[in-house]
Each structure stands twice: as structure tokens, then as C-alpha cells.
Amino acid sequence: xxRELRLMKGNEAVAEAAIRAGCDGYFGYPITPQxxxxxxxTAEKPEERTGMVVLQAESEVASxxxxxxxxxxxxxxxxxxxxxxxxxxxxxxxxxxxAELPCLIVNVVRGGPGLGTxxxxxxxxxxSTKGGGHGDYKxxxxxxxxxxxxxxxxxxxxxxxxxYRNPVMIQSDGAIGQMMEKVELDEQEERLTDDQIKxxxxxxxxxxxxxxxxxxxxxxxxxxxxxxxINLKLQKKYREIEKNEVLSEEIECDDAEYLLVAFGTSSRIxxxxxxxxxxxxxKLGLLRPITLYxxxxxxxxxxxxxxxxxxxxxxxxxxxxEDIRLAVNGKIPVEYFGRFGGIIPSSTEVLEALKQKIIGG
Amino acid sequence: MAEQLTKEDIRKEANIVYKKTExxxxxxxxxxxxxxxxxxHRIIAEVIEEMDIQSETIGIAPVGCSVLAYNxxxxxMHEAAHGRAPAVATGIKRLLPNKYVFTYQxxxxxxxxxxxxxxxxxxxxxxxxxxxxxxxxxxxxxxxxAPTTLEGMKSSTTPYGRxxxxxxxxxxxxxxxxxxxxxxxxxxxxVHTPAYVRKAxxxxxxxxxxxxxxxxxSFVEVVSNCNSGWKMTPVQANKWMEENMFPFxxxxxIKVPEDK
Numbered sequence: 001x002x003r004e005l006r007l008m009k010g011n012e013a014v015a016e017a018a019i020r021a022g023c024d025g026y027f028g029y030p031i032t033p034q035x036x037x038x039x040x041x042t043a044e045k046p047e048e049r050t051g052m053v054v055l056q057a058e059s060e061v062a063s064x065x066x067x068x069x070x071x072x073x074x075x076x077x078x079x080x081x082x083x084x085x086x087x088x089x090x091x092x093x094x095x096x097x098x099a100e101l102p103c104l105i106v107n108v109v110r111g112g113p114g115l116g117t118x119x120x121x122x123x124x125x126x127x128s129t130k131g132g133g134h135g136d137y138k139x140x141x142x143x144x145x146x147x148x149x150x151x152x153x154x155x156x157x158x159x160x161x162x163x164y165r166n167p168v169m170i171q172s173d174g175a176i177g178q179m180m181e182k183v184e185l186d187e188q189e190e191r192l193t194d195d196q197i198k199x200x201x202x203x204x205x206x207x208x209x210x211x212x213x214x215x216x217x218x219x220x221x222x223x224x225x226x227x228x229x230i231n232l233k234l235q236k237k238y239r240e241i242e243k244n245e246v247l248s249e250e251i252e253c254d255d256a257e258y259l260l261v262a263f264g265t266s267s268r269i270x271x272x273x274x275x276x277x278x279x280x281x282x283k284l285g286l287l288r289p290i291t292l293y294x295x296x297x298x299x300x301x302x303x304x305x306x307x308x309x310x311x312x313x314x315x316x317x318x319x320x321x322e323d324i325r326l327a328v329n330g331k332i333p334v335e336y337f338g339r340f341g342g343i344i345p346s347s348t349e350v351l352e353a354l355k356q357k358i359i360g361g
Numbered sequence: 362m363a364e365q366l367t368k369e370d371i372r373k374e375a376n377i378v379y380k381k382t383e384x385x386x387x388x389x390x391x392x393x394x395x396x397x398x399x400x401x402h403r404i405i406a407e408v409i410e411e412m413d414i415q416s417e418t419i420g421i422a423p424v425g426c427s428v429l430a431y432n433x434x435x436x437x438m439h440e441a442a443h444g445r446a447p448a449v450a451t452g453i454k455r456l457l458p459n460k461y462v463f464t465y466q467x468x469x470x471x472x473x474x475x476x477x478x479x480x481x482x483x484x485x486x487x488x489x490x491x492x493x494x495x496x497x498x499x500x501x502x503x504x505x506x507a508p509t510t511l512e513g514m515k516s517s518t519t520p521y522g523r524x525x526x527x528x529x530x531x532x533x534x535x536x537x538x539x540x541x542x543x544x545x546x547x548x549x550x551x552v553h554t555p556a557y558v559r560k561a562x563x564x565x566x567x568x569x570x571x572x573x574x575x576x577x578x579s580f581v582e583v584v585s586n587c588n589s590g591w592k593m594t595p596v597q598a599n600k601w602m603e604e605n606m607f608p609f610x611x612x613x614x615i616k617v618p619e620d621k
Contacts, residue, residue, distance in 0.1 A: 025456050053455045057448070058481035065445040065478070069452025072439045073419070077452070095442050194457070205437035205453070207460055209416045216431045218422075218440035 003184040010150040011036035011177040013185075014080070014106055014170065017151035019046055021158050022189040023104075024075035025053040027066035029085060032118045033174040034108035037080040050191055060085040064092030064105075071101035072217035074197035074204025076158055080106035082174075083124050084115060086132075093167055094133030098219030100234075102161035104154065105139075106170045108177035111342040119342025120174035120265055125319035128171045129293040136231055138238045139169040140245065141292040143263040147181035149290075155186060162201075164241055171292060173315070175265045175344065247290035248299050252278065256285025258358055259303050261324055262313040263289045265344060270313050272347040273354070282359065292320070300327035307332065309358035313350055314338040333358060382406045384415055388432045395595025397585030398426060400552040401494060402433050404562040405463070408569055409436070418461040419453055421446045423475075425467035426500040444475025447482035450489045461572050463490040469499045472508040472534040479534065486543030486577035490568045493534065493580065496587040497606060504590035508532040511609055516590070531609065535582040539616040545577035547616035551584045551607070553599040564614075576618065584610050 008016065015037045018026070026046075028038045038056065046052035057063035063079045070077040081089065086107045096103055107128065111121035128141045140160050142153040150172060157168040197204050208214040221227040252274050253259070262270040267288040277284035287303060289296050304310065309332055312321035318336035325334045337353035339345045370376065384406035392398045409418055415436060422430040424443035431438030441449040446464035454462040471479050471493050482489065498516055499505040506516040506523060509531050513522040523531070539547040546568055550561035561583055568579035584606050588598035 025452065027452065055451070055455060057451075058477055061445070062448040062451075062478055062481065065442065065448035066452035066455070068441070068445070069421070069439060069449035070456045071452075072449075073453050073456055075456045077456075091442055092445070099440075205419050205439055206457065207416045207418060208435065208437045214435055215437045216440070217438070218431060220428065220440055 003186060006183055006185060007180055008147060008183050009036055009178060009180050010144070010147045010172060011108065012040045013147045013151040013183045014154045014172070015040040016044075016185060017154035018078050018104065018158075019044060019050060019052060020186050020188050021155045022050070022076055022191045023052055023078055023158070024191055025055070025066075025070045025077045026079065027055050027057050027063040027070070027077065028079045028081065029057050029060045029063050031082045031085045033110060033177050034080050034082045034106065036177070037106060050188070052191065060088040061092065064089035064096070067103045068092055068096050068099075068101065071096060071103045072099070072205045074201040074206065076191070078104035078106065080108065082108045082110045083112050083121070086124065086127065090133035093139070094135055094137060095219050096167050097137035097139070098135060099217050100165040101167070101217065102158070102165055103167050104157045104161055104170070105167060106172065109171060109173040111340060117342040118174065120315065120344060121340060121342055122173060122264060122266065122315040123317070123319070123340060124171060125292060125314070125316060128169050129295070129323070137234060138241070138293055139167050140164065140241060140294070141169045141171050143171050143290060143292050144176055145264050145267050145288065146176070147179065147183045150176060151183050151185055160245060164237055166237065166241070171264070173265050242294040245291060246294045246296050246298070248296040249288040249290060250299070251286040251288065253285035253287065253303060255283055256303070256307050257283040258285070258354065259307040259310045260284065260286045260313055260350070260354070261289070261300065261310060261320065262286065263292060263320070266313045266315050269345055269347050269350060273350045276347060276351050277354065284354070289320075295323045295327070297327040300324055301329070304328040304331045309333040309335070311354050311358050312336045313345060315344060316340050382410045384410045384435050385433055386435045390433060391429060392426065393589045395586065395588045395598065396426075397496070397552045397583065398494065400558055401492065401561070401583055401585070402430065404552070404558060405465070405492065405565055406434060408562060408566045411566070412569065414461050417459070418463070419457070421450050421453070421462070421464040423464070423466040423470040425470050427465055427467060427494065428501065430465050444470050444473070445478055446470065447475065447478040447487070447489070447491065451482055451485070451487050454487055454489050458488070461490075461569055463492060463569065465492045466494070467500070468493070468495045468497065468507045468509040472532050480538065480541070483538040483578050483580065484541045484543045486545070488572050488575050488577065490572060490579045490581070492565065493582045494585050495582055495610065496585045496590070497531075498587045498590040500587050500590050504587075509534070509610075511605060514605075533610065535580065535610075535615060538580050543577050544580055544616060545574070545618055546571050546579040548580070548614045549582040549584060549610060549612050551602075551612055553586065553602060571618070582610070584612065
């Protein structure tokens with residue numbers, strides 16, 4: 001496929017890639033550090049370019065519910081926000097997950113809790129990967145580490161969302177969203193017509209025609225026996241996702257004696273740390289989860305049979321380290337190092353932490 | 362002696378003077394006997410049948426007594442979170458601009474938790490129809506105070522009557538949205554007598570037909586009863602509604618299209 005080369009911000013790349021993926025509707029509310037997503041889309045006049053709808057909602061609560069409506073009609077819909085706004089969306093996300101509808105949600109994470117800071121953070125790991133709202137559900141969570149991946153994950157996100165009828169979260173952060181890099185973009189994909197949607201997604205609420213029963217989009221089932229079946233069906237779907245959709249990258253892991261695990265911005269710092277450590281003769285590798293949910297459990301478990309210790313490097317107070325420990329299951333020491341509140345850890349302090357907590361520990 | 366008509370005779374096509382619209386399913390309504398919801402459902406469904414738009418209509422159910430409205434309309438239906446129906450409707454209508462989209466909401470849903478979604482959908486002039494059923498109480502959760510509960514009116518959370526100083530004022534949402542430039546047709550109706558049912562049906566028909574004009578949102582409030590929540594018989598409840606609700610929530614058109 002012919003790809004176009006551009007220099008873009010991460011927030012612009014995810015927007016452009018979404019338009020090119022045939023997105024039907026964007027609904028959002030401004031919040032730093034992701035406002036460029038809607039600004040870019042509106043400047044592109046998508047209604048002329050592809051017929052895509054874009055609307056600035058009155059709140060994140062409204063925008064996620066606009067997604068809920070659009071997704072019910074079988075449309076490719078997306079929103080973007082940053083941490084406090086994503087918190088407001090949790091009710092709607094839970095309904096969308098419960099009603100089994102596809103949509104794409106971009107979270108350009110900033111530091112919290114509360115209003116926190118507008119600087120980059122990874123403190124929404126728990127919120128993204130463990131559900132976030134009420135009830136037992138999961139979001140497929142993609143963690144881009146470059147502007148290129150911001151674009152690629154928009155395309156992949158829509159694909160996975162429709163494959164599993166499940167919301168997909170791109171968990172980026174202020175650094176990935178704001179930085180400019182070279183990006184290769186896919187060609188424009190045609191938006192589906194209503195007839196194509198009707199054929200491909202027979203559950204969509206396009207109007208009850210005489211040839212079929214009415215379609216009902218709901219997450220409500222008052223009969224406990226039936227509600228349990230719905231939950232079991234959801235859990236079965238999540239097991240499928242865990243089996244089929246794990247993505248991760250391994251850097252210098254073949255001969256590694258020690259391992260760093262990091263995603264997104266902190267994984268970029270850790271690439272430098274691997275180099276620095278190897279210059280000193282320390283055989284260090286890096287495992288970068290690309291899907292945070294499903295988590296690369298098998299990859300971590302395999303590497304735990306090879307290395308002497310693992311350091312989880314995160315821009316939060318230690319969230320992913322819990323999933324690593326579950327995967328390692330006590331075989332080897334697993335420690336955490338991180339900075340939070342909007343601070344990106346330096347390569348020097350990560351290497352120092354590795355020496356203190358793992359190698360010397 | 363006159364020949365007695367058998368049931369079979371009565372059911373003959375030629376003898377039928379009234380039948381249930383096919384836009385309603387055969388599911389048994391869960392609403393309390395005497396409640397207005399059943400009638401309001403019926404007239405909406407009749408309008409959709411008369412307009413022949415069953416295949417082009419998407420309805421949005423709220424949270425509240427009518428949370429299961431999707432069981433009764435033989436339409437594609439979308440059940441929204443509490444108060445979010447106008448946002449869900451916005452998403453659908455923006456992406457399916459040629460379809461008819463309506464929300465069906467109670468007073469707690471529309472005028473308390475969903476105030477922001479309601480006002481902004483109205484103000485943007487979304488080409489949808491909002492049916493707002495106001496019975497001044499939270500029926501489903503067991504009779505708590507609603508934003509539209511009248512002063513002095515008893516509910517399970519205002520057991521000594523609504524005290525304005527403590528609980529604030531009842532909200533006239535319909536008058537409020539009529540002020541917004543995005544609303545095209547705003548009216549307040551009732552369904553407690555056959556004459557009012559006919560009027561309300563006419564209003565709902567206009568409110569749905571106006572979507573074709575693309576001039577903005579149509580808003581139909583139906584002042585209704587809640588005999589269970591009000592702890593009255595259906596007859597008493599209708600009388601109480603006429604004597605107490607109608608003076609505060611007067612019936613009639615509040616905003617009509619200038620370009621009739």
C-alpha cells in the first residue's frame with residue numbers, strides 16, 4: 001500500500017489516521033494536552049473530505065454518549081480526551097462495553113489525581129486496563145510509543161473495536177501527543193454506506209425494516225440468570241482477545257540477564273538505558289508492551305525464565321508492576337521505578353535504580 | 362330474540378373499529394394501572410404508523426419508569442444512561458440525518474441528571490423530538506422528589522412536603538427550553554382524558570413531522586400522573602393533577618413555528 005510521509009504531532013497523526021481509516025464521527029470536548037485532535041479534524045473540513053461528522057460536545061459526558069448513539073448505529077466513531085475528561089466518560093464507556101459496541105477513545109494522559117498537571121503521565125494504567133467504570137469489563141488498550149504508532153493505532157483500534165464489538169482505548173501521554181516526528185500514513189479508506197453497515201453489522205440501529213426483528217441496544221438485563229450469561233459471554237470474549245491480540249516489542253532480549261519493562265514514553269527512555277547498560281557490560285533487555293490489555297503475560301513469563309530480575313519503569317506510582325508480578329508469579333525479583341506528577345524519568349536514574357534494586361538487590 | 366355476537370364475530374375485520382398499532386409489540390406493559398406511560402407510548406406508536414416511518418425511526422429509552430420502553434416499541438431502540446438520551450440521540454441523528462429520532466424521558470432523567478444534555482441538544486437545534494413525561498416524582502426508585510415536584514408535595518425524600526428553602530424550586534424545563542433559539546416547537550400536553558389524548562397525539566405528530574424541516578428540536582412535555590408514587594387511586598391522581606399540576610405547568614403550545 002502506498003504510504004504518505006509527513007512531519008506531525010502525535011495528536012495530529014491520530015486524527016489524520018482516523019479520518020483515513022474511514023471514521024464516521026468525532027465527538028469531543030477540549031482539554032489539554034490533546035485539544036489538537038479536534039482542532040486538526042475541524043481544520044481538515046472532514047465533512048467535505050470524507051463526509052465525516054465532527055461535533056464539539058458540551059462535556060465529556062455528552063461526547064461519550066454521542067459515541068454510544070453513533071456506535072449503536074454501526075458507525076465508526078471516536079473521541080479523544082485527557083485523564084480528567086476520561087474519568088467523566090467512564091459511565092458511558094461502561095455502557096458501551098456492556099452493550100458490546102465498537103468505538104475508539106484516545107486518552108492523552110496527564111498527571112493526576114484530580115486536576116493534577118497537564119504534563120505527561122502514565123497514571124491511568126489501572127483505569128485503562130482494569131475496566132475503569134463500573135462492572136466487569138475490559139477495554140482493549142493500545143500504548144503508542146511514537147507518532148507513527150499514534151497513527152497506526154487509530155487504524156488498528158478501529159479494526160479491533162469492530163472485530164470484537166468492544167471499545168478500544170489508545171493510552172498515549174502528553175509527550176507522545178505533543179512531539180513531532182516523521183509519520184507514514186495509510187491511503188484513505190472509504191467510509192461505509194448505510195447499506196454496507198446493514199449488511200456487515202446486522203445489529204446496528206438503522207431503522208427496523210420488515211425483513212428483520214427490531215434491534216435493541218442496551219446494557220440492561222434485570223433477570224440475574226440472563227445477566228450472568230451476558231457477563232459470561234463478555235468474559236469469553238476477553239479470553240479470546242487475550243489469546244489473539246497481544247502485541248509487544250522485545251529489544252536486546254536474546255541474551256539479556258536483566259529486563260526492563262516499560263511502555264509509551266518511558267519505553268523510549270528505557271531504550272537509551274539498555275544502550276548505556278550494555279556499554280557498561282550489563283546484559284540488559286527491554287520488553288515493551290504495545291497492548292496494555294491484553295497484557296503480554298506469556299512474554300513476561302518466558303523472559304522471567306531467562307533473566308535474573310525485572311524492573312518496571314513507569315510514569316506513575318507503580319501500576320503495571322502488579323501485572324508483571326502476576327505473570328512472573330514469584331520466580332524472580334520484580335521491582336518498580338518511576339516518577340510521577342508529570343515528570344519523565346531520566347535514563348541515568350533508571351540505570352541507577354536498576355543497579356540498586358535489581359542487580360545489587 | 363336478537364342473535365348474540367360471538368367473540369369470533371366481533372374479531373371479524375369488518376367489525377373492528379379500533380386495534381392496537383403494529384408499532385407496539387405484544388409485550389405486556391410493566392406500568393402501574395392508571396399510569397399515563399401506556400397511553401403516551403400508544404400515541405407515539407400510532408403517529409409512527411400513520412406516518413409510515415417505522416423503518417426510518419430510532420427511539421431512545423431513558424432511565425426511570427420507562428427504562429424498558431424498548432420492549433414496547435417495535436422499532437430500533439437504544440437504551441441510554443440516566444439523563445444522556447439527548448446526547449445519544451445527537452450521535453444517532455448526526456450520523457443518520459435522514460432518520461427520525463426521538464427520546465422518551467421522565468422528569469428526573471431530563472430535568473435533573475440530564476439537564477446539561479437536554480439544554481445543549483435544544484440549544485444546538487438538533488433535529489430530533491424529545492418527549493418529556495412529567496409526573497413530578499421519581500417513580501421507578503420508589504417515589505422520591507423530582508426536579509418538578511411541586512412546593513409542599515410529599516415524596517419519600519420530602520415526607521413533610523417539598524420545602525423550597527431547603528430543596529429549591531420546581532423546574533419549568535419546558536418554558537426554559539422554549540427560550541433557546543434551537544427549539545422549533547415546544548408544547549405541554551396531557552393524556553388524562555380522550556380529548557387531551559387526541560390533542561397530545563396531534564402535537565407529537567407535528568413534533569416528529571417537523572424533523573423533516575430541519576429547523577430545530579421539537580419538545581413535547583406531557584404532564585402525567587403517578588398514582589403509585591402519589592399514593593392515590595388513578596381517579597384521585599388525575600383529579601389532583603388537574604387541580605395542582607396544571608396551574609403550575611399550564612397546558613398548551615409555548616413556542617410554535619413562525620413559518621407554519
